[in-house]
Amino acid sequence: MSSSKPAAAPIRILLAKPGLDGHDRGAKVLALGLRDAGFEVLYTGLHRTCEEIVTIATQEDVDVIGVSMLSGGHVAALTGIMNLLRAQDAADILVVAGGFLPDQDEIAAIKALGVLDVFDTDTRIETVVSFLRDAVKTAREQAK
Amino acid sequence: MYSEEFLDKLRTQVTDWESRHTKEFASEQKSEFTNDSHIPLKRVYTPLDLADRKVDYCADLGMPGEFPYTRGITSTMYRSQPWLIRQYAGFSKAAETNKLFKTMIKQGQTALSLAFDLPTQLGLDSDDPRARGEVGKVGLTINSFQDWETVFDGIEVGSIFVNSVSNAQAVVTLAMHVGMAKKQGKDPRTLKGSLQNDILKEYICRGNYIYPVKHGMRLAADSFMYCMEHLPAYFPVNMGQYHLSEAGASLVHEAAFGLGIAIAYMDEVVRRGGDIDRFASRFSFVISQDHTDFFGEIAKFRAQRRIFARTVRDRYGAKNPESMMMRVLSTNGGSTMCRPHPIDNQSRNAIACIIAALSGAQFIGLRTMDEVLGIPSEESTLASIRTQLIVGNEANLTSVVDPLGGSYYLETLTAEMEEQIQAELKRIDDMGGMVNAIESGYIQRTISDDAYRQQQQFESGELVRVGVNKFVSEKKEPHKMKPYVVDPADEIAQTRALAALRKSRDGQRVNDAIANLRKVAATDENVMPSIIAAVEAYATMGEICGALKEVFGEYRAPGLF
Numbered sequence: 001m002s003s004s005k006p007a008a009a010p011i012r013i014l015l016a017k018p019g020l021d022g023h024d025r026g027a028k029v030l031a032l033g034l035r036d037a038g039f040e041v042l043y044t045g046l047h048r049t050c051e052e053i054v055t056i057a058t059q060e061d062v063d064v065i066g067v068s069m070l071s072g073g074h075v076a077a078l079t080g081i082m083n084l085l086r087a088q089d090a091a092d093i094l095v096v097a098g099g100f101l102p103d104q105d106e107i108a109a110i111k112a113l114g115v116l117d118v119f120d121t122d123t124r125i126e127t128v129v130s131f132l133r134d135a136v137k138t139a140r141e142q143a144k
Numbered sequence: 145m146y147s148e149e150f151l152d153k154l155r156t157q158v159t160d161w162e163s164r165h166t167k168e169f170a171s172e173q174k175s176e177f178t179n180d181s182h183i184p185l186k187r188v189y190t191p192l193d194l195a196d197r198k199v200d201y202c203a204d205l206g207m208p209g210e211f212p213y214t215r216g217i218t219s220t221m222y223r224s225q226p227w228l229i230r231q232y233a234g235f236s237k238a239a240e241t242n243k244l245f246k247t248m249i250k251q252g253q254t255a256l257s258l259a260f261d262l263p264t265q266l267g268l269d270s271d272d273p274r275a276r277g278e279v280g281k282v283g284l285t286i287n288s289f290q291d292w293e294t295v296f297d298g299i300e301v302g303s304i305f306v307n308s309v310s311n312a313q314a315v316v317t318l319a320m321h322v323g324m325a326k327k328q329g330k331d332p333r334t335l336k337g338s339l340q341n342d343i344l345k346e347y348i349c350r351g352n353y354i355y356p357v358k359h360g361m362r363l364a365a366d367s368f369m370y371c372m373e374h375l376p377a378y379f380p381v382n383m384g385q386y387h388l389s390e391a392g393a394s395l396v397h398e399a400a401f402g403l404g405i406a407i408a409y410m411d412e413v414v415r416r417g418g419d420i421d422r423f424a425s426r427f428s429f430v431i432s433q434d435h436t437d438f439f440g441e442i443a444k445f446r447a448q449r450r451i452f453a454r455t456v457r458d459r460y461g462a463k464n465p466e467s468m469m470m471r472v473l474s475t476n477g478g479s480t481m482c483r484p485h486p487i488d489n490q491s492r493n494a495i496a497c498i499i500a501a502l503s504g505a506q507f508i509g510l511r512t513m514d515e516v517l518g519i520p521s522e523e524s525t526l527a528s529i530r531t532q533l534i535v536g537n538e539a540n541l542t543s544v545v546d547p548l549g550g551s552y553y554l555e556t557l558t559a560e561m562e563e564q565i566q567a568e569l570k571r572i573d574d575m576g577g578m579v580n581a582i583e584s585g586y587i588q589r590t591i592s593d594d595a596y597r598q599q600q601q602f603e604s605g606e607l608v609r610v611g612v613n614k615f616v617s618e619k620k621e622p623h624k625m626k627p628y629v630v631d632p633a634d635e636i637a638q639t640r641a642l643a644a645l646r647k648s649r650d651g652q653r654v655n656d657a658i659a660n661l662r663k664v665a666a667t668d669e670n671v672m673p674s675i676i677a678a679v680e681a682y683a684t685m686g687e688i689c690g691a692l693k694e695v696f697g698e699y700r701a702p703g704l705f
Contacts, residue, residue: 004306020262020278022351025479031705032596045701046351049274049447065612071262076277122483122612124603 005063011039011136013064016053016080021071022046024121026099030066033125038068039132063136067115069099074118082113092143095136098123109128118141145201146191154192170304179440181396181477183560189552197559204450208545212453214446215546216504217469218689222542223426227501229532230473230509231525236280236634238294245299252699255305258295258317259283262299267313267689270638271351283309288684292320293327301325302334307382312354314341315367316688319675322375326680338379338428341367344405345384347582347699349391349591354689357579361698365412365670370672372413374424379426382473388479389432392595395444396561398432399570401578401587403451407569408578410460420460424467433474433503435495437606442548443557445472445503447565450558473507474500481516485611489513493528497535504547508532585704592705642684649672649682657681658691665695 013034015027024046026141031041042060044053057065067078074097085091091114101107107118118136119128146154162169169187177185186193201203206212209219218224246258260283263275269287270279279285286292296460301324310317318339325332343360345354353360364381371380385402393401413423431448433441445523453468462468476496481489493510500508510528512520536542575581582588602606608614657678664674671692678688 009287019266020266020274022346022349024351025349027650028592028705029392029595029599033599041705045703047701071278071281073277087613113372120699125599126603 011060014062023070027068037129054084123142180437181394193556212450221545238291257307269686306337319679342384355696381427386432388432396564400565404572404578421464428471435492447562474505476511484518653681
C-alpha cells in the first residue's frame with residue numbers, strides 16, 4: 001500500500017481518463033510536468049472504465065490517482081472510482097480531479113465524495129506539484 | 145530574382161544601417177524573437193532574405209489560380225466569391241433535427257451538418273453500459289437506420305448537401321445515407337455530401353477510434369473507394385488537421401502531420417488502384433488558424449498549399465489541376481479562448497478571421513466567445529457570424545488577391561516553413577509512412593512535447609494571454625454560465641425505442657446480414673455493400689460495429705505522453 005512507503009520515496013501518480021471523452025492534452029501536459037518534477041507518472045490512455053482505473057492504480061501501487069475529464073461527467077466517474085477504492089480496501093490512495101468544471105456546485109459535490117481537490121484547466125503545473133507533494137507527505141506521516 | 149549588382153548595393157545599405165542603429169538594437173525587449181515553431185525572427189526582412197532562400201517568383205509563387213497555388217486556388221478569390229461562413233452546431237434528437245433541417249431548408253439553406261454524440265461516434269448503442277450518461281450529450285444519437293429515416297423524413301436527400309462528422313464509423317453513416325436515397329426511390333449517385341472520415345488523426349489526438357490503426361485505415365479506404373465508384377458528387381474525406389493544433393502541435397508539426405495523413409490516404413487509394421485525380425479533386429482540409437501567430441499562420445497555409453500542389457502532381461502524377469488545389473476550411477481553436485473575460489474572445493476571433501481571409505480560405509468558422517463556459521449561446525454564435533461579415537464587408541480586405549504576397553517577411557517565412565514541413569514529411573516517409581509513425585508513438589510524443597513547451601511558455605509569461613497571465617484585472621467580470629444539462633429522460637427514451645426496434649425487426653435478416661458482414665470483413669473485399677445490407681435490415685450501430693470488432697479487434701491507446 002502506498003502509505004507504507006518511505007517518506008522520501010518518489011510520488012507515484014496514475015493519470016486517468018474515464019469515459020468516452022477524447023481530450024487528453026491536459027493529462028499529457030501534466031504527465032510531462034510531473035515527470036520533470038520527479039514524480040513517477042503512469043497514464044491510462046483514453047476510454048477507461050472506473051474498474052480498469054482502480055485495478056491499474058492498485059496493481060501499480062500508486063500514491064495518487066489524477067482523474068482528468070473535459071466532458072463534464074466528473075461526479076458519476078468519481079463516485080464510481082471512490083466506491084471501488086473503498087471496496088478494494090485501497091482508500092489510502094489519494095484522488096484529485098481536473099479538467100473543465102463549469103459549476104461551483106459540482107466542485108462541492110466532487111469534494112464531498114472524498115476527492116482531495118479539483119483543478120481547472122487554467123491551473124499552473126507548479127500548483128499541482130506543490131499540492132501533491134504536501135498531500136502525499138501528510139498522508140505518509142499519518143500512516144506511520 | 146535580383147541582379148548581383150542590386151544585391152551587393154543592398155547588402156552595403158543593410159550593413160551601414162545596422163552600424164548606425166546598434167544603440168537602438170540594444171534596447172530591444174528580448175534577445176531573441178521567435179515564432180510558434182521556434183523559427184528565429186529577424187528585425188527586418190529585405191530582398192536579401194528572398195535571395196538567400198532562393199525564392200523564385202515564377203516557380204514558387206506564380207499567379208493566383210495557377211500551380212503551385214501559393215497565392216490562392218482561384219484567380220480572382222474573394223473578388224468573385226466571398227468565403228463561406230461555416231459555424232458548427234449540434235442537436236441531440238432525430239425528430240428535433242428533422243424539424244430544424246426543414247426550417248433551414250425553407251430559409252434557403254443548401255447544406256446541412258450532422259454532429260453525433262460520443263456513443264454514436266464510437267459505434268455504441270444507447271443501451272450499452274459504456275454509453276451511460278453520454279447519450280445525446282454532444283450531438284445526435286443514431287442507433288439504427290430508423291433514426292436516419294426520422295432525420296430525413298420529408299427531406300429529399302439528393303437535393304441537399306449533407307456533412308457528417310463521422311470517423312471510426314463513417315462506413316455506417318455513409319451506408320445509411322445510401323440506404324435513405326434508395327428508400328426514397330432516388331439513385332444514390334445523386335447524393336451530395338461529405339464525411340469527416342479522417343480516422344488517422346483520431347489515433348493521434350481526437351480519440352474517437354474503434355479498431356486497430358490498420359483496420360481503421362482499411363475501413364476509411366473502403367469508403368473512399370466506394371464513394372469514388374458510386375457517389376461521384378460526394379466528398380469522402382475532410383482532413384481534420386485542426387485537431388492536431390488543438391492537441392498542441394506547433395505550426396510546422398500541424399501542417400506536416402496533416403499532409404502526412406493526406407499522403408497516407410492517397411497512397412492507400414493508389415495502392416488499391418484508385419484514380420488519384422478522382423480522389424484528390426474531392427479532398428479538403430480543416431486547418432487551424434489561431435490569433436496567436438499572425439504571420440506564422442498565413443505562412444503555414446501558403447506553404448502547405450504549395451506542398452500539397454507539388455505532392456499531388458509530382459508524387460502521384462495527377463493531371464487535373466482541381467486535384468492540386470488545397471481547399472480549406474480555416475477555423476481557430478477553442479483552446480485559444482480565455483475564461484476570465486469571455487467578451488475579449490471576440491477580439492481574438494476577429495484577428496483569426498483576418499488571418500484566414502489574408503490566407504485565402506474557402507470557408508471560415510470562428511469560435512464563440514462563451515464556449516469556455518459551456519455550450520455556446522445563440523447570441524455569441526450570431527456575434528461570430530457578424531464578425532466574419534464585418535471582416536468581409538467593412539474593411540475592404542477582399543478587393544485584392546493575396547494582398548500580403550511579396551512581403552519580404554512573409555515570403556521568407558513561407559519558404560522557411562515549407563522547408564521544415566518537408567523535412568518532417570521526409571522523416572515520416574523514412575519511418576515507413578504515417579501509420580507506422582502513429583503506431584510507434586512518434587507523432588503523439590512530438591505533439592505532447594509541443595503542448596508541454598507551450599504550457600511552460602505560458603507559465604513563464606513568454607506566451608501572453610491578456611487577462612489570464614498578464615494584465616490581469618482585479619475585478620472579475622460577471623458572466624452568465626449556461627452549462628448544458630442532458631435530460632436523463634432522453635437516454636431512457638432512446639433505450640426504449642431501441643428495445644422496440646429489436647423486437648419489431650426481422651431478426652433472421654439481421655443475423656444473416658451481420659454474419660455476412662463478418663465474413664466479408666475477414667477478406668480484402670470492400671465492406672460497404674454488406675454494411676448497406678445490414679443497415680437496411682435495421683441492424684444497430686452497435687451490432688454493425690460490434691461485428692467488425694470481432695474480426696478486427698479493438699484499439700487500446702497505449703497511454704503515451
